[in-house]
Amino acid sequence: MEQDKNISIYVDADACPGEIKNKIMTYISKADIRFVATYNHYSANEDQTLWTYIDAGSEAVDMYILNRVKAGDLVITQDIGLASLVLPKGVYAISPRGKEYNQDTIETSLSFRYLYQEERKKGRFHSGPKKVSKNDLDKFTASLKKFFD
Template structure:
C-alpha cells in the first residue's frame, strides 16, 4: 500500500520518531481493523502484521511530516506531538491526537502554535524552560481512551 487508502477508510498515521504510544495505537487499530502507517526517517522494528506498514522517508528536514501531511484528510487519524505537523493535518481535515491523548482542533491549533513558537524563542534566547513533563501512565491511558473515542466518532460519521 502507499498510504492512499479509499476515501471512506479510516487510516492511522504515526509520526513515529520518539512516539511513546505506538503499541497502544496498534492495540486500538487491531481491534477496529484499521491500517497503520508508521512513518520515520530510519528503520524501526514493528510487529509483523499485514495492517501495520513501515514507511521510511529520507532524512531530509520534515520529510516524515511532509509524507504524513500529504495524506491527511477527513477520516485519517494522525498521532504526533509535533505542533506544526498537527496544524497542517488539522487544516486538511484529519483527526490529530498528541501522545497524551490531547486532540488538536481547528479552534486550539493557533494557540498551540503560538505557545510552541514562544517556548522556542525563549530557549533560543537562553531562558531555561524545563522541557516537557515526563510521559506518564495517566498520559498513556488518556491516549487509549482518546484514540478509541476518535475511531468511534469517525465510524459514526460514515468512515469505516
C-alpha cells in the same frame, strides 16, 4: 460512530514513545496503521509492513504524512505544526500524550510553540520531554477511543 478499514492512522513515529506505539497496535483490526519515521530510527525488530522509513530531513515525515492523509483519518503527532496542517483537511489529530488538536485552539498552540522556541534559543529550556506517565497513557487511550466511538 464505528470506523472502518478505509480509515488510516498515521503516526509521526520519530518521537513517539514505545508505550504509545503499543497502545496504537491494539487498534490494528479497526484501521490501517502506518508508522512513519526517518531512516535514523530504523529498527529491524519492528513489523516492517506497518512502517515507512524516509530520508532524514527537518520536515520529511511531516510532508510524507501531509501528502497522504485524507478526511476522516487520524494523525498522532507531537508536532503542532503538522497538526495545524492536517486539521483543515478534516483529519483528527492527537498528541502521544492525549491532547486533542482542534481548529479552535491550534493558533494559540502555534503561538505558544513559537514562544517556547524563543525561550530555548535564550537557553532557558534544556531538557527534553518528560517520560510518559500512567496519566498520559490513560489520556491518550481516552482520545484514541473517541476516534473509534
